[in-house]
Amino acid sequence: MGETNKKNDTDFILELEDLHMEFGKVKALQGIDLKIRRGEIHSVIGPNGAGKTVMMNCINGLYYPQKGTIKYEGKKINRLRPYQRAALGMARTFQKVEVFGGMTVLDNIRLGRHIHYKSGILSGSWYKGKTAREELEHRRFIEEEIIDLLEIESIRHKPVGMLPYGLQKRVELGRALALEPKLLILDEPLAGLNLEEVEDMARFILDINEEKRWKITCLLVEHDMGVVMDLSDRVFVLNFGIMIIDGTSAEVQNHPEVIKAYLGEEDLYATRR
Amino acid sequence: MEITEELTIPRLFYEKATFYGDEKVAMREKEFGIWRPITWQEYLDKVKYIALGLIKLGLKPEDKVSMIGDNRPEGLMAEMGALCAKGIGVWLFQDCLMEEVKYIIDHSDTRFLFGEGQEEVDKAISIFHECPKLEKVIWDDPKGMRNYDQDFLMSLDEVIALGKTLDSEQPNLFKELIDQGHGKDVALLFYTSGTTALPKGALLTHYNMLTMGNNLMAVDPRFDSDDYVSYLPFAWIGEQMMSISCGLQVGFTINFPESTETAQANIREIGPHVMFAPPRMYEQMTRTVQVKYLDSSWLKRTCYWLSQKIGYRVANRNFDQKSVSGLMKILERLAYYAVQKKLKDHLGLSRVRHAYTGGAAMGPDHFRFFHSLGVNLKQIYGQTEIAGISVVHRDGDIKFDTVGKPIPETEIKIAEDGEILARSPSVFIGYYKNPEATEKTLKDGWLHSDDRGFIDEDGHLVVFDRSKDVMTLSDGRPFSPQYLETRLKFSPYIRDSWVIGDKKEYVTAVICIDYQVVGNWADQKKINYTSYMELSQKPQVYDLVEKMVSQANADLPEPARIKKFINLYKEFDPDDDELTRTRKLRRAFVENRYKVIMDALYSEKDMVHIDTTITYEDGRQSHIKTDLQIREVPD
Secondary structure, eight states: OOSOOOOOTTOEEEEEEEEEEEETTEEEEEEEEEEEETTOEEEEEOOTTSSHHHHHHHHHTSSOOSEEEEEETTEEOTTOOHHHHHHTTEEEEOSSOOOOTTSBHHHHHHHHHGGGOOOOHHHHHHOOHHHHHHHHHHHHIIIIIIIHHHTOGGGTTSBGGGSOHHHHHHHHHHHHHHTOOSEEEEESTTTTOOHHHHHHHHHHHHHHHHSTTTOOEEEEEOSOHHHHHHHOSEEEEEETTEEEEEEOHHHHHHOHHHIIIIITOHHHHOOOO | OOOOSSOOHHHHHHHHHHHHGGGSEEEEEEETTEEEEEEHHHHHHHHHHHHHHHHHTTOOTTOEEEEESSSOHHHHHHHHHHHHTTOEEEEEOTTOOHHHHHHHHHHTTEEEEEOOSHHHHHHHHHHHTTOTTOOEEEEOOOTTOTTOOOTTEEEHHHHHHHHHHHHHHOTTHHHHHHHHOOTTSEEEEEEOOOSSSSOOEEEEEHHHHHHHHHHHHHHSOOOTTOEEEOOSOTTSHHHHIIIIIIHHHHTOEEEEOSSGGGHHHHHHHHOOSEEEEOHHHHHHHHHHHHHHHHHSOHHHHHHHHHHHHHHHHHHHHHHTTOOOOHHHHHHHHHHIIIIIHHHHHHHTOTTOSEEEEOSSOOOHHHHHHHHHTTOOEEEEEOOGGGTSOSEEOBTTBOOTTSOBEEOTTOEEEEOTTSEEEEEOTTOOOEETTOHHHHHHHEETTEEEEEEEEEEOTTSOEEEEEEGGGOEEOTTSOEEOHHHHHHHHHTSTTEEEEEEEOTTSSSEEEEEEEOHHHHHHHHHHTTOOOSSHHHHHTOHHHHHHHHHHHHHHHTTSOGGGSEEEEEEOSSOOOGGGTSBOTTOOBOHHHHHHHTHHHHHHHTSSOSEEEEEEEEEOTTSOEEEEEEEEEEEEOOO
């Protein structure tokens, strides 16, 4: 892939230490340790029910783990609410798209931008000077950085609910990007897409990770092994709430337990190519 | 302005650009949701630096410079830059496959290739080592280009920077280059789509291009306050004719849409005064209206139906050149305000003074449809070899089965065997590296078109069909399959058709349904399907198509009626060589490819078994095994 991001081996953006999460008797996460380096694409794979989504929910604050710590840029964020974590620069997309179906593409994306608005209700209703300038700056950002990147010019004013699934996924990614996150959690961004859409989405993920403008660290949960191995700097394998291995694509592919627990099920998780 | 043999496109460009300067907008591009203007001065500066940049890179007179990519200002600037540097411009279709790109780049001896962004650069990289003459590939959209380090790649900004340096060293060089040009120099090397064989490169001079534009505008004047939307491929002569031949002479504003998908919406925003498009674009508009009509409420349908009745009545009177009664005029006004005004606005036709169709045959039904809306749609006839067009309808003298009368300085005559011959200052000088083809096409200054036709009692040219396509019916009469095909295509449910019947007992057709329209129809009827193939074979769909075929058959003589038809399991596609890039059917090719189907249509069978392999664009293959039904059309 030519140029690689300059990675500092000890510059971690996110650190999970001994993370535990139980639902009654179900032990979803049993002592997870995961360190994500700034600038990398770090994937999490594992069979259905392995605890991947629970882990993501813990990271972005939908769940609070019973034990263990979550550190974001060196600070403990265990008790922060999701919106507070978003304000720190953490965004996510969902496995099943969670967009506002009745709103237009543009409005959905603008909503993701809301956190960066400085003007209040009063100055907003006046719309002069500083407020107007701020609005224009946000408009420029959304148009030039997001809509252009995701190639959704033609659907700008369409209600999202009317769009095909593949495009809804794109809009959701656009909304997450509007936040200008430092860390982006992508929960199965390729599920339910056709081959062409998968290729587009993979391209977008590489773009936001490598392009100077963005340089976003990505935490990717995905089943499509071909894409995971191609895109990821590191892969974390999870099974029944326990880590099997955390290493580079090559290390993971050759790990006997991974082959047994996960890659062995060729029929289930075969790549599309 | 007088067109002399000395005048060149760059000279005209320089004159216009210095005349208008910063005062007038030369182009507009919709980018990031906003229409951004480019003045003539900015246009001139960019072209100047690109031209000098190319000179710095070693461009010599008559070297070929190719362009590929969507319609955008940079494309036109690159072309103009190449011309100003005394190079020859070559355009490739944006969706050309690798093979075609390789053939044209190699055959034309291209040294510099302008691509748009990553996609074009990828194509160029994969053919670079097979085209030894190709030296530099220049791109302008940086998106996704961060990891490319091939030394033959260069950004447009780098070329411009080279040009700036050269300009500061030799400030008079650009003007000198422009002054050196002569009208009889070759300006463009234009590859024709070729329904039969490999594309041929037609050499067109500055004089060819400029006289053609001048003569066309003698018929239909344009003004520098006009707006024009450029969205059809520059590799199509029609687009060159509008943007360069006409655009430069009057200096109207050329507008570029944001992306291919937004073209229709952007046309509506601009509301162009002039429009030139091949029939398929008008067919698409008709289809959109018909489909929306089917989906709308009872009241709207009634209003539309009434206004159409009025519109058709008025249009027919106009076609017959009879006067329209006072009552009819009032009704027409009513229809205009109630329906047509809004409809035209949605189609982007509200301000159109002249709309042209050409490049392929258009059915009379489509033609009448636009006139019923009050759109001044005209047929034109021409070819790449005559720099665009030679024949056009005159205002108020429009007949939908003709293509009109020759433009000034143009002679048209019919050879003994019925072939259409043309002579004008715009006739090209020959094919590149193909003297045999040149000899066959150009005889004593007459361009042999390979089309058959005749001149009717009013002096209008009627184009029958391509000579080799004209069929002989069972009763010995000649017949044009294209005529029936365009009639079939008036149905929104039919996307493409192929009519067979040359020297056969009866006429048959292969139909490609329109997946979207028929798909919607099937959804409403609660018919389940998973793919094009399955949908096309549904008995209900066959019933639907049969109805359409019967409609097309109506009022045709008995031997010309379609007796049997079949729904094909896929759409015709230029990528499969079934259509040309301008979507003309490549008859010889499909006859060969679908021989099984053709044979079955002329046997007793009511089913044909297909067993074939399809290769997709990305190299994947899939095996198709299916039975296609053959349906007989009752009389």
